[in-house]
Amino acid sequence: AVSSAEEFDFFYLVQQWPGSFCDTTKGCCFPDTGKPAADFGIHGLWPNYAKCKTRHDLLLDGAAPGLEMVTKRKKKKCWPEFCNNGEPLKIAAIADLLKQLEANWPTLACKSGKSFDFWSQEWKKHGTCSDLGQHGYFAASLGFKARHNLTAILADAGIVPSDDKTYFLSSIKDAIREGTGFTANIECNRGVDGETQLFQVYQCVDRAGENLIDCPLPMTGNCKDRVQLPAF
Numbered sequence: 001a002v003s004s005a006e007e008f009d010f011f012y013l014v015q016q017w018p019g020s021f022c023d024t025t026k027g028c029c030f031p032d033t034g035k036p037a038a039d040f041g042i043h044g045l046w047p048n049y050a051k052c053k054t055r056h057d058l059l060l061d062g063a064a065p066g067l068e069m070v071t072k073r074k075k076k077k078c079w080p081e082f083c084n085n086g087e088p089l090k091i092a093a094i095a096d097l098l099k100q101l102e103a104n105w106p107t108l109a110c111k112s113g114k115s116f117d118f119w120s121q122e123w124k125k126h127g128t129c130s131d132l133g134q135h136g137y138f139a140a141s142l143g144f145k146a147r148h149n150l151t152a153i154l155a156d157a158g159i160v161p162s163d164d165k166t167y168f169l170s171s172i173k174d175a176i177r178e179g180t181g182f183t184a185n186i187e188c189n190r191g192v193d194g195e196t197q198l199f200q201v202y203q204c205v206d207r208a209g210e211n212l213i214d215c216p217l218p219m220t221g222n223c224k225d226r227v228q229l230p231a232f
């Protein structure tokens with residue numbers, strides 16, 4: 001079969017802090033499997049370009065999928081998405097991973113309550129642009145999360161969930177660099193009282209999906225010098 005994966009440079013492995021996802025005006029809902037652990041949860045593994053691409057760049061790459069969209073919007077693309085004609089996720093392909101996925105990749109959006117719908121969306125939008133295949137995509141994501149337990153890495157540095165403590169963003173970045181061996185990007189959001197919260201951690205992964213790398217792109221991320229890690 002012809003691979004329809006696009007060229008890309010690295011992945012973001014994105015994990016969300018449930019306390020911050022839930023402490024917003026929008027709120028959150030627990031999945032039908034019950035309240036997740038007070039632990040980072042996977043959001044997705046996202047193929048990324050190291051430099052945004054124009055329509056011309058993409059034509060040179062021979063990347064057909066998704067190109068119509070670029071033409072229409074006349075916009076640069078900073079990552080490929082929705083490749084391979086939206087190939088749907090098959091539950092049979094990940095049958096052996098379902099338990100681990102429920103525990104480590106739970107949905108918190110107030111949608112269906114089914115984490116499978118979240119995994120399907122991430123597969124269709126991002127996974128189809130990787131070369132990993134359905135099982136490989138989910139196994140790789142789970143593997144990175146298991147190898148680098150962010151919740152434990154932060155706790156070892158004294159950064160524990162709390163509704164009143166604040167932490168220096170720099171100490172969070174340092175703890176992750178020391179605990180994983182690589183730099184990561186951090187994204188913040190605002191709680192219902194306007195406080196700045198650590199929302200998502202973006203670790204960077206080589207394009208083979210095998211090893212962490214230092215993140216090649218800086219991220220603004222909406223943080224401040226001091227941030228909270230709200231309890232969940």
Ligand code: 5GP
Binds near residue numbers: 012046078079080
């Ligand atoms: P937001 O606009 O909330 O930052 O992102 C919305 C969605 O756009 C994300 O959930 C993700 O699917 C996609 N997205 C945002 N930033 C990136 C990025 O840097 N790389 C990739 N591959 N997707 C992204």
Ligand code: 5GP
Binds near residue numbers: 016044107108122125
């Ligand atoms: P993205 O943000 O990756 O573009 O899209 C995420 C999609 O998955 C959205 O449609 C969002 O509603 C849905 N979703 C379901 N559960 C979650 C969750 O726990 N976190 C996030 N960020 N999105 C979720």
